Amino acid sequence: MRVVMFGYQTWGHRTLQALLHSGHEVVLAVTHPHSDHAYERIWSDSVADLAEQNGVPVLLRNRPDDDELLSTLKEVDPDLIVANNWRTWLPPEIFDLPPHGTLNIHDSLLPSYAGFSPLIWALINGEKEVGVTAHRMDAELDMGDILLQRAVPVGPSDTATDLFHRTVDLIGPLVTDSLELIDSGKAVWTPQDRSRSSFFHKRSLTDSGINWTWSAEELERFVRAQSDPYPNAFTHHRGNRLRIVSAAVSEGRYGGTPGRIFIREGDGVVIVAGAEARSGRLPGLVVRRVRTEDGTEYAATDYFRTMGGYLTDRP
Numbered sequence: 001m002r003v004v005m006f007g008y009q010t011w012g013h014r015t016l017q018a019l020l021h022s023g024h025e026v027v028l029a030v031t032h033p034h035s036d037h038a039y040e041r042i043w044s045d046s047v048a049d050l051a052e053q054n055g056v057p058v059l060l061r062n063r064p065d066d067d068e069l070l071s072t073l074k075e076v077d078p079d080l081i082v083a084n085n086w087r088t089w090l091p092p093e094i095f096d097l098p099p100h101g102t103l104n105i106h107d108s109l110l111p112s113y114a115g116f117s118p119l120i121w122a123l124i125n126g127e128k129e130v131g132v133t134a135h136r137m138d139a140e141l142d143m144g145d146i147l148l149q150r151a152v153p154v155g156p157s158d159t160a161t162d163l164f165h166r167t168v169d170l171i172g173p174l175v176t177d178s179l180e181l182i183d184s185g186k187a188v189w190t191p192q193d194r195s196r197s198s199f200f201h202k203r204s205l206t207d208s209g210i211n212w213t214w215s216a217e218e219l220e221r222f223v224r225a226q227s228d229p230y231p232n233a234f235t236h237h238r239g240n241r242l243r244i245v246s247a248a249v250s251e252g253r254y255g256g257t258p259g260r261i262f263i264r265e266g267d268g269v270v271i272v273a274g275a276e277a278r279s280g281r282l283p284g285l286v287v288r289r290v291r292t293e294d295g296t297e298y299a300a301t302d303y304f305r306t307m308g309g310y311l312t313d314r315p
Contacts, residue, residue, distance in 0.1 A: 001079040001100070001183055004028045005047075006064075011085035013045035014168055015105055018175035019082060020054055024183070027076040030059045030069070032087060039117070039203060042229045043164065063088050073097055080182060082175065083137060095137040100182050102137035105175065107167050109149055110135060111192040114142035115200040119163045122154075123225035124218075129153050130163055132170045134178040136189055143197070145189035147181065150174050159227035209313055210235040212258035213275040216249045216283045223247045232291065235259075235311040242311070245289040245297060255280025259310045269300045271311055 001024045007015050008031050019026050029051035035041070051058045057076075061069060064086075070093060078098045083090065084105035095102035108118035110133040122130050131151035136144040150170040154163065181187040208231050210219065219233075223244050226233045232243035250270050254262055260272040268286035276282060287300040 001025070001179070002027050002077060003179075004030065004073060004076060004078040004081045004098070005051075006030045006081060006083040006086040006090065006102075007047050008032045008085045008087060009040065009047075010043035010045040010168060011105070011107060011171065012047040013050055014171040015082060015084040015175055016047055016050050016056075018172040019179075020050075020056075021172075022176055022179050024179060026051075026054075026056050027078060028059065028072065029056050030061060030064070030086075032062060033060045038205075038231050043168075064090055064094055070094065080179070081137075082179075084171065089141060090137060092139060103147070103178055103182070104135055104137040104142070104144065105171060106133050106135065106142050107131075108142075109133060109151055110142060110146060111194065111197040113198060113200060116202040117200065119167065120160050120203065120225045120230065121200045123158070123160055123163060124222055126218075126221055127154060130167055132167055132174055134174050135192075142199070143192060143194075145191050147187055147189055148174055148178050157224070159224045160230055161227045205231065208233050210244065210311070211313060212271065212273055212311065214273065216273045216285045219273055219285045220247055220249050236313065236315050237261075237311055238309070239315045241293050241315075243291040243293075244287055245291050247288055248286045250283040250286045252283070253281055254284040255282075257310070259312055261304055261307055261309050261311060263307060264301060267299070267301065269304045269307075 003019055003024050003026050005016050005019055031047035048058045080098050080100040081102040109131045113122055129151045131149055134148045135146045138144040152166045208226055210233050223233045234241050234243045250265050254270055254272050256272045258272055258277050262270045262272050265286050268288040270284040270286055273285045274282040290300055290303050291297045
């Protein structure tokens, strides 16, 4: 088959690698220009560089809405488009252009976690597994019929970084298996169960702010979901933003007001947490390591020299 690839960052890079090794002819790669967005500076393997190294023509676009792109697509005459981490909506004159349509690779187990940053949201929400889905692109973002899925379990100490590495390794085999099914005529497309659909927006700085009325268990996942190199979960201490790098659920039960810097436990400092913290029946969050806005990292026991005071959601 003649294949065109739309994609960006490491997800797109892994997809293009799989296509280049698939035995099919990659006739064009379309990718985004470099971005300084916080979430696009990480996992930023270049689709353009890989394509050029392998003699594949490249087009750089922020949006796929110009006549030159559509004309080029018609000229290269693909049998299939494969997309992964293309950051804007593709119009039907593109996704329906090839005889086999467009295969989109999305890093969640659809129909759950359509949209953006699915691994981070899934870890925040305590999902037991995450994965990757190959589905047919249609007019609704991430809602098309499913061809294949692959899943991996989420461990009790996994970070979003761990899950990224585990799921990105699924892309190559998923793409290879999907193309084999499509090319052989054996593809079976399963409609998504819309009753189970969930759709998540792009993350921004606000989404990393800690709410101390969340339970300690939720906050511990929140910290793991924003592990380096992602922008870390943050709070404010004495008017300054403070990033929480590592944390755990306390062994003891602590009562009081959410956000109170309370007591040392083990190798960290307990912050009172939970909407019902006043009951004294809830664990707190043991903060182990923090990072100040100048990038300096501290053990929490060194940073919080005295107990008392509060961590807050605003300066």
